Amino acid sequence: MAATYINGHQESVLRSHKWRTAENSAAYLLPHIKPGMRILDVGCGPGTISIDFATRVPQGHVIGLENSPEVLVEARATAAKGGVANIEFVVLQHISDPVGALREMKRATKPGGLVATREGDFNSMTWFPENDALVEWRELHMRVGRALGGEPNAGRRLVSWAIQAGFARKDITASSTSYCYSDPEDRAWWSVMWQDRILGSSFPERVLDGGHATQADLERMAQAWRKWGEQEDGWFAFLHGEVLCRV
Incomplete structure (x- = not known):
């Protein structure tokens, strides 16, 4: 699929x-x-x-x-x-078959090699100040992502997927890292990027065609990002899961 x-x-x-x-x-x-x-x-x-x-x-x-x-x-x-x-x-x-993809990577990797993957975990996104429209945006993004065959919370599943793909647990090293946006330049870059994604990428087409939200909803979410980016005490973090799998 x-x-x-x-x-x-x-x-x-x-x-x-x-x-x-x-x-x-x-x-x-x-x-x-x-x-x-x-x-x-x-x-x-x-x-x-x-x-x-x-x-x-x-x-x-x-x-x-x-x-x-x-x-x-x-x-x-x-x-x-x-x-x-x-x-x-x-x-x-x-x-859309992450276990199958990891299994194929394992097959293609020579003995002694590594299969490494890093994935975001959308539900880990957190921010300040609180904003209900950003919560709505996060939930919309996850809903649309799953409707398209993906898994927005892939980061937390990597160890499980690797085991299902045939890696022994002792051969899997798990870790996590995160992005953080709070400095004025970082806030401006991150918030404008998401405003543009909400209104000008393929995202609005997927949302509207699937009946997941309205254009007015998207405009409101873009405005919420704009407001967050303008707030001096704004802070945003995004967790990513990682695994190193030894073949």
Whole structure:
């Protein structure tokens, strides 16, 4: 069964994806990367993390997989601009079977290698000051994500999925990290990005076509993000689950 990415790949979405680096989004994996490794980055998006990996494996090679050919055009351009040659990007159909995906990664990894994954946990999103419209937005996002075949709270399920995929519990190391947005610049960037996603990505189309909310609801949620971003005492955190699975 194919799953549809809830937000699409419009500029408002790629704005946050391109912000991600190996340091801020894969720190749990970096100590395990060796110069001669071959790395498969599944769901690489615009490739910023994949390219970071490639710079750390100068005698190795990185393949970035993504289901959007348009995004990979930008990924290839970014790699070329940075002079990173030991990387290639190919298209993979997005799937809604995470256990099957982990099982296939396990099969494709040579003995002694690692399968690593990091996923957000949407219900862990928390903020101050409290705002009922943001609670409504979080619940809407999760509802639409599940209707499209995804699991918004994937972060908390990674250990369970890895076990179901055939990894022994003793071979799984679990951890978590979080993003925090509170400084004025961070608040402005995060809040404007979500305003734009709510009104200008694929999200509103998925919401309206599925009858999950109205345009007026979306406008109200975007306004709530705008208000949060303007508040000096604004604070937001987002937890991510991580697993390192030894093959």
